[in-house]
Amino acid sequence: MKLDQQILQDFGPSVFQRPLFYSYPAGLRFRLSESGNALELFLLALRRATLICKDIFADDPIVACLRKHSGTGHFEHRRTLQSLASAGVSIPNQRSIWSEEIDPEEWLHETSPECWLYLSFEVSASLLETLLWCALAKDFRKIQPNPGCDVYLFNLQKKVVVFPYDDRGMDVVGPNRELLSVLYKKHQSYLLDGDRHAMEISFNSP
Template sequence: MNLQLEIERIFAGKAFARPLFYSHPGGLRFELSETGGMIEQFLTAVSKATKICRDIFVDDAKLVACLRIHSGSNRFAHRPQIHALRSAGINLPRGCSIWSEMRDRDEWFCEKVPEFWVNVAFEAPATLLQALLWCALAKDFGVIEPKPKCAVFLFNLNKHAMVFPYDDRGMDVVGPNKDLLSQLYRQHHSWLLDHDRHTMDNTFA
């Protein structure tokens, strides 16, 4: 399976649009971290994200993960992230999909030097779900390792759903599977982000 083509097909070429929740009407946005010290906030975020994601990947032996790396002018500068994943017990299989995309010109540091996003998509056992969420949420915590320092997207391509834990504060879940999203809305209603709760209520209540 060509993961790049499947991701682009299912999510209409907008899988990596930011902010994801506003780019995919009818999605969900969850609040993760709560009060407390840095470590407590991080562990709470990982725990809540894991519980939500287990309801997305229930009965699935595998999931698809995609690293999205800002590479500057080097469109294949993804080796440090792969090494960080290995230290978390996540080994990329052979045959993973790797592709690059040029960033918008107005986002370049120097207008004469193009910058790229590098995407590395691969299948992983669902048992690695918590490790992948750890890596996704650790990127803004200086004292927590391992952290690949990149965005991590998780896909259930069979159920047409994707998850983006954008930092310890929140996580977006979007996709054309409205039945699954409605189920998540009911099961985890208390964790919906209050700022966008009205929008979600209008869709699912």
């Protein structure tokens, strides 16, 4: 089965809706950074995200899914691939590429149709921190390498997906309620306070 088909089969179309935490039932939302300058925020977010994600992936392969707006020019898409290569991420021949139409009310320009472009591929768990770097660097122009796209990390074996949406936070969702419950209990101190009540209802109710 192709990666895009397996992702949509296991997680459903809502997995790419944003905010992911509010689109997918009974998920987790973690606080990644606190305060400081841009570099301090980025490095703290990277450390926390890596700590949590090691409990999700361990030695399991990672299916990375990159999402980028179609409105950017060909040069921008080429720059994304170049940034990935400079980070040590090689796109394997076995990959899935697809697109999703964007509602016309959400177009950045009214003159031409727009869509989300997706590229998914499987890599070794050894690239976990590198992929998290690529995900979190998106909003930091001076931090390189920086592919400038959304990065979703899927563990298809355990049926959990990680979405670091920026240096402030990271959503973790999926049908594997048992693993999510373990993460909820182990990483209590990193849960995002604004959504803690919703998570308590999902994972701490009798």
